[in-house]
Amino acid sequence: MTVTSTVEVDEFIAGLRRCGTEPQIRGNVVVFAVEVPVGPLAGTRIETAVEMAELAMWPVAPPHWVHLPEAVTFTRTNLDRSDCLPGWVRHSRQIVGWGLGDATEPAQAWLGHVRAVLAEAA
Numbered sequence: 001m002t003v004t005s006t007v008e009v010d011e012f013i014a015g016l017r018r019c020g021t022e023p024q025i026r027g028n029v030v031v032f033a034v035e036v037p038v039g040p041l042a043g044t045r046i047e048t049a050v051e052m053a054e055l056a057m058w059p060v061a062p063p064h065w066v067h068l069p070e071a072v073t074f075t076r077t078n079l080d081r082s083d084c085l086p087g088w089v090r091h092s093r094q095i096v097g098w099g100l101g102d103a104t105e106p107a108q109a110w111l112g113h114v115r116a117v118l119a120e121a122a
Helices: 007-018 104-120
Strands: 024-027 027-035 043-050 065-068 088-092
Touching: 007 027, 007 065, 007 104, 024 043, 024 065
Parallel strands: none
Antiparallel strands: 024 027, 027 043, 043 065, 065 088
């Protein structure tokens, strides 16, 4: 599915920029890097992505899939290779009770989620 920029995609990208990342569109995904806080990958910067079609309800509902390079692995995961960049896979990660918590920026809450996912990497 090809998705062009939408208000939600534009707001997601703007939010990531306000949080200090440098997002870019590659194909059908928004790619950005995060630093992993803890776990085996602690202290490294990992590129991650979100499929633009999954941003249709942003920020009311978060994306479900976390796209990562296939070199990032997990002991337990549900992964899929569809709608991914070459050499990437997407991991199913449900956010129960999506809300901003203490975050003033929806993208800040999403970045926290991605960092927590990456902290579980093998």
